[in-house]
Amino acid sequence: MAKIQPFAALRPKVDVASKVAARPYDVLSSDEAKAEASGNPHSFYHVSKSEIDLPAGTDIHSPEVYAKAAENLKALRENGTLIQENQPCYYIYKLIMHGRSQVGLVCVSSVDDYNNDIIKKHEFTRPEKEQDRINHITATRAQTGNVFLAYNDVPSINSIIDSWQEHHSPVYDFVAEDGITHTIWVMNEPGTVQEITKLFASEVPCTYIADGHHRAASAALVHNSLQSEASAWFLTTIFPASQLAILDYNRVVKDLNGHSKEEFLSALEYDFTIEAVGHSPKKPAMLHEFGMYLDKTWYHLVAREGTYTTDPIGVLDVTILQNNVLDKLLGIKDPRTDKRIDFVGGIRGLEALIKRVDSGEMQVAFALYPVTIQQLFDISDSGNVMPPKSTWFEPKLRDGLLTHVV
Structure with a gap:
């Protein structure tokens, strides 16, 4: 106690x-x-x-x-x-x-x-x-x-x-x-x-x-x-x-790891359903949904079944993004040390993601649904640790x- x-x-x-x-x-x-x-x-x-x-x-x-x-x-x-x-x-x-x-x-x-x-x-x-x-x-x-x-x-x-x-x-x-x-x-x-x-x-x-x-x-x-x-x-x-x-803890990445925009979008379709939604920010409304901003366009991504597990770490959206996009497609193995990625706290809003990309500093941004307090408790109880930059209070x-x- x-x-x-x-x-x-x-x-x-x-x-x-x-x-x-x-x-x-x-x-x-x-x-x-x-x-x-x-x-x-x-x-x-x-x-x-x-x-x-x-x-x-x-x-x-x-x-x-x-x-x-x-x-x-x-x-x-x-x-x-x-x-x-x-x-x-x-x-x-x-x-x-x-x-x-x-x-x-x-x-x-x-x-x-x-x-x-x-x-x-x-x-x-x-x-x-x-x-x-x-x-x-x-x-x-x-x-x-x-x-x-x-x-x-x-x-x-x-x-x-x-x-x-x-x-x-x-x-x-x-x-x-x-x-x-x-x-x-x-x-x-x-x-x-x-x-x-x-x-x-x-x-x-x-x-x-x-x-x-x-x-x-x-x-x-x-x-x-x-x-x-x-x-x-x-x-x-x-x-x-x-x-x-x-609050959400979002990601911005400097480049597409050698992919063209078309190649990158095509590769994403293996693990996500993708819908272009225009110029207005797309904030994820539930777990396993993602917003992506690329070349002045927002996309709505939904993780396909099979891209994640049900254990406390595998089910996290930060894990899904890391495994199926950042590592698999963009070559970012360790987000704690890779200089090509940066993190933007949700307190700054999705406009901060747009600014970082439109300035040319970054090429693509990902908006995530926030981790829940119950997910935090479940991971702590299991003795595991969260991926870096998962929560913003x-x-x-x-x-x-x-x-x-x-």
Whole structure:
């Protein structure tokens, strides 16, 4: 069963929370972070992307960057921008995007659960990305990045969280520059805190990493060296599955691997039915449907029977596309390393695919139907991992609002 605990968060003063809040460190470049933090000394980018305060061209993995992050975090604490809670609490984090809301519980989860597969994974991690987070946590003695977890709904937990929102005022409530609303409540009543902890321990057999595999892995490795009580737990926000939406994660490819357009379309017909649908974007409406944009025309593709299996990995549309198009026809064996392919998150819309192709940068684009949360759970339960770039979650939690000090 899932072990979670309340924690005494390091968090902003109320009047500067919206200025502190920063997008996750790994969704934007150093230049983008520098632009967003310009003129804002409160921005958490000074901690999460501290290279913005160092000379241009500084290696983002150099010791100076991690030292600067620690220096900047210390300064934010000393000048009163960030304060530490005086008791362990749970926090309720509500996000609203395009009228749809999702509500998660911010807590710390057990490193032992991570190591013992009570916290289930669906993605391989890369050592160099783990080391980056290890260095950042070790230098700052803080987990600044949240691990996004999901679990199968438990009505009694949902009821407590709903009731707290109804009867208490939030500590933060603001709309970020991208239009997403961020609202946070502090759950500090001891009896309620204890009840939440007990319910997770008795009613939630496991949780699933939705986003943040590298943050979770690095937290576990840091604990191996620190061996402190605080480092035995890592920062998580846990959402009930019914509230989550996974967006599509689409593909663009530089060339047709030597095929003419006519040869490529003909070869596709072996594994797909194909229909040209004109100039308007074709968004897949169900599993095993694909949109393809080539030479200013959208095509509707449907995978034929026999092109996929029914096992948790084989049934995925990312697998169908990889096996029957990217590998078989376009010669892309490993999409993680091949420079001819790129990935476009669904948050950018299908217009982003059109732009990449019409510019001449890419020759063909593929729009996929999103992976479902149940498919993610099935793969995690089976012990398998998803193909790379399979899921895109939105909206994303903001860094700096709730930090776990280790």
